[in-house]
Amino acid sequence: MAIYQQIGKSYDLTRRTDPEIAARLAVHLQIKSDSSYLDVGCGTGNYTLALAKMGGVWHGVDQSKQMIDTAINKSNIVAWQVAEAEVLPYADGIFSGVLCTLAIHHFVTLIPAFQEIYRILNTGHLVLFTATPEQMSKYWLVEYFPEAIHKSAEQMPSLEKVRYALDEASFNSVKIEHYSISKNLQDLFLYSGKYRPEIYLDENVRSGISTFALLASADEIATGCQKLAADINTGRITEIVKKYENNQGDYLFVIADKVATSTKG
Template identity: 85%
Template sequence: MAVYEQIGKSYDLTRRADPEIAARLAVHLQVKSDFSYLDIGCGTGNYTLALAKHGGVWHGVDQSKQMIDAATNKSNAVLWQVAEAEALPYANGTFSGVLCTLAIHHFAALTPVFKEVYRVLAAGYFVLFTATPEQMSKYWLVEYFPEAIHKYAENMPSLEKVRYALNEAGFNSVSIEPYSISENLQDLFLYSGKYRPEIYLDENVRAGISTFALLASANEITTGCQRLAADINTGHITEIVNKYKNNQEDYLFLVAN
């Protein structure tokens, strides 16, 4: 996740824990006050801190020193550490729950990470919040930024691969809760502008989204934003958004135990 060294400086301008997503994560983790929990790929700690308000002793790890420095500056209520997800600096059975939000596409391979999670988990749940390539192919953003979305989808493990890696690591059951973007979503990640297309014209918003910050070419961003702005102005954007309506929700909560 060292890629985030590049976008860490402006990340928190547009990225914050969404209360609805944080509440669902807390429910899936079944957070209890006397137990210890871990957030892997925690970034600047937005969801770690939101979950810590629900109780428990929280730890957060990220490969990016810049992200961990930003998290540390926010709060010392969580025990932050720079570490690789493939080599977690904790003893076997340390935690009663592990969290990973919007980060699995940054891992070189899933099985080694999931095996480490399994090792440090005493009991309880491993909860992931992610998207699948199939879901991403249905985002209307494909209309304006096809190369960037295609590259991102290529990096994103399929649901089948995630399930396989979880089974390989020792998790024996995985449940799924689909998630659809809400109109007042507060965390401006990739498809947060599903109902607010104008946010993608904001350079700060794009800077906090790895797809734009790291995968999209300058030319594609310029061209895509010009087309998007024109379609917003004419109202043609409504037609585009409707064209991509589907019954597959936009993201998933995966709960393994």
């Protein structure tokens, strides 16, 4: 199921690597120059390529042929393949680390996908970048696009479900790091406009975000944008943003380990 086929054409107009996020991913993966790494749900390969420049031998896999074709056209320093996360076309234990950014909600089921990732890992880290439904319920976007955000949050597995699936797949020592949106974020994913609300009025930005491109009705977008534009003009948006501030983070890094001493699996 190529969920991103519809938005793949314009994806790279607004979706590009954010250096801060890439740096955190690299730290959590503990990249070594002589090791191999896999990006699952790599999309058009922005983060894959950014991390490949930091070292290691990289592979990228995505279920969307259109995304992979775009990635291939960018660079051949990564070995790109079209495949589902639940059936990865790699031998057992060949990777030292696996990455998955903003994509686990597209897995058909978490446990088989995590089992496959566990299988292809030798020892090393699985690093996920995701958001939970609880976090998304605190996005101020709820004020303007309630149905779309609700539908989007419903797609996201809770942290409890992620932890359970990782445990079932035999991963060890799951660590969590909260991530809060910065004001100069360069990758325009769903809540990237937390401090720049005007970006949601741009159709190009919305077309690169699956919540708007795939889940929001035209009526809700029109009504929400009209209300948002009015609140930006009057300055009321400042109050709205403040109302939704919290200390739970806007997204999460989840780091799970496969260790050599594990007797699980």
